[in-house]
Amino acid sequence: EAGVVQSPRYKIIEKKQPVAFWCNPISGHNTLYWYRQNLGQGPELLIRYENEEAVDDSQLPKDRFSAERLKGVDSTLKIQPAELGDSAVYLCASSQVGFPTTPLHFGNGTRLTVT
């Protein structure tokens, strides 16, 4: 089966510019996650979707970050405006309802560099 697909793989932008990341989860997985991974650290959850509904966005900096998952499949994470501290790898993951029987599967991430 195809894995979680993310694009772009790399993005370099200047601070104050907007940026968007896209994720296509594994087919049939109705739960989608966005994680941020800073250099040398483990991933940290930004937002979790069950179908179209954001059920946990407590860690999402809502002043500049937004996300959507229209139709309950693909998802987009946006940052506007970007700050230097936003440089990190943004990982998307998906799982089927019924976790823990279907652990999270991750994409390869988007590495964001803000200059």
Next chain:
Amino acid sequence: GQQLNQSPQSMFIQEGEDVSMNCTSSSIFNTWLWYKQDPGEGPVLLIALYKAGELTSNGRLTAQFGITRKDSFLNISASIPSDVGIYFCAGQLIQGAQKLVFGQGTRLTINP
């Protein structure tokens, strides 16, 4: 936020040696997962543990879910060069359905 204490932070071993790493937490988890991450890629699931005391193997990898539900360890036997990478533990909080908390990672380096 919630944190797992993963140790050691890094390991430098000779090929063929066994490896052991662990995670501890002040919170109780109902699931422990171990992931491996290679440079430029996302974490890949190695082993999932769902019951306290559970001992599970995947080839040369063995992991255990601690009886107290607050810790887990991962062992790698007879290490080979492709074992190089960063290993992460992740725990699912009982009160946080489907929310995983990750450790800081253990970076494994193998000298041939």
